[in-house]
Amino acid sequence: MECSVWAVGDYASWGDRFSEVGTNLVAVVGVEGLDVLDVATGHGPTAIAAARAGGRVTGLDLTPELLAIARRRGDAAGVRIEWVEADMTAMPFPDRSFDRVLSTFGAMAAPDQRAMAAELVRVCRPGGAIASTAWSPDSVYSKIGGIVFGLLAVDEEPNHQANEEPGPMPTDWADPDAVRSIFADLPVSVETTACTVTVRWPSADALLDALPEFGPLAWAVEELRTDGRWDAARRALTEMLVAESSSDAELVIDVPYVLTLATLHG
Numbered sequence: 001m002e003c004s005v006w007a008v009g010d011y012a013s014w015g016d017r018f019s020e021v022g023t024n025l026v027a028v029v030g031v032e033g034l035d036v037l038d039v040a041t042g043h044g045p046t047a048i049a050a051a052r053a054g055g056r057v058t059g060l061d062l063t064p065e066l067l068a069i070a071r072r073r074g075d076a077a078g079v080r081i082e083w084v085e086a087d088m089t090a091m092p093f094p095d096r097s098f099d100r101v102l103s104t105f106g107a108m109a110a111p112d113q114r115a116m117a118a119e120l121v122r123v124c125r126p127g128g129a130i131a132s133t134a135w136s137p138d139s140v141y142s143k144i145g146g147i148v149f150g151l152l153a154v155d156e157e158p159n160h161q162a163n164e165e166p167g168p169m170p171t172d173w174a175d176p177d178a179v180r181s182i183f184a185d186l187p188v189s190v191e192t193t194a195c196t197v198t199v200r201w202p203s204a205d206a207l208l209d210a211l212p213e214f215g216p217l218a219w220a221v222e223e224l225r226t227d228g229r230w231d232a233a234r235r236a237l238t239e240m241l242v243a244e245s246s247s248d249a250e251l252v253i254d255v256p257y258v259l260t261l262a263t264l265h266g
Contacts, residue, residue: 005218006042006215006216007064007066008218009213009215009218012069017199017201018199019046021197022046023046024195025102025104025131025133025259026050026053026055026102027053028259029100029261030053030100031050031054031100032053034055035058035098035100036055036056036100036101037123038050038058038059038104039060039088039091039101039102039120040060040062040088040107041059041060041061041066041067041070041083041106042063043070044067044069044070046102047070047074047081050102051079051080052077057079058081058084058093059074059081059082059083060084060086061083061085061086062086062087062088067083067085088103088106089116091123093123095123096125096126099128100124101120101123101131102130102132103120103131104133105133105134107132107173108133108134108135108170108173111168113168113172113173116182117182117183121186121187121188126264127265128263129262129263130263130264131259131260133195133257133258134170134174134258135174135255136171136256136257137175140240140244142171143244144211144217144240145216145217147233147240148217148221151233152220175258179260183262186262188264189265190261191262192258192259192261195256195257196254196255196256196257197254198252199252199253199255200250200252202251203250204245208234221233
């Protein structure tokens, strides 16, 4: 996904709502005294959590606007992190550079999943660990994308849709069997763990008002508005969000995701 997509809007305000995922990731793998790489660091919550936990941290991202936010937040937190602007699919590091390689909802966006896995393994040292997270197909974020892009897909030619082979999906990284296939033939042992994170919004309307601030969906929302279909999309999204919420007073949703731990053979 191009960096310009993530530069649109205010992704940090979305990511802050589930930043505890990165903190949990750091706790699971342990980073104290180790060289740590946070891949697709975004606005930096996982990298900052790793630095606070005693890791020697590098945060990599393709989007300079997000790295600028990460740098400011790292400075405010009083932690030392090296920020690197680069493509996660071709990272500018020698082989075996890091003891821990982390990616919070980042690696899952790679267009070539096996190549992404190989790149993560390449920069990790033998005996080290790669830890990544991905939203489950039944998560509220996956459902939002399904509704929005489903409405846009109505305009596609039926024959084109029927004949087109489904490509890789970010949620493949949340499927234990798919993850093992992604890391197949690489020198790692793979474990997956189903997790949840609770996200809160004042209301469904508040979330939907902020949807254009979520870069990957901003263009889709604008297209639906231009075509006069946003009202229908908003009704469908509101119904889904209210059904997902465990509270009537505010929007409180437990969002499932999968944590993958790939340990390199020594």
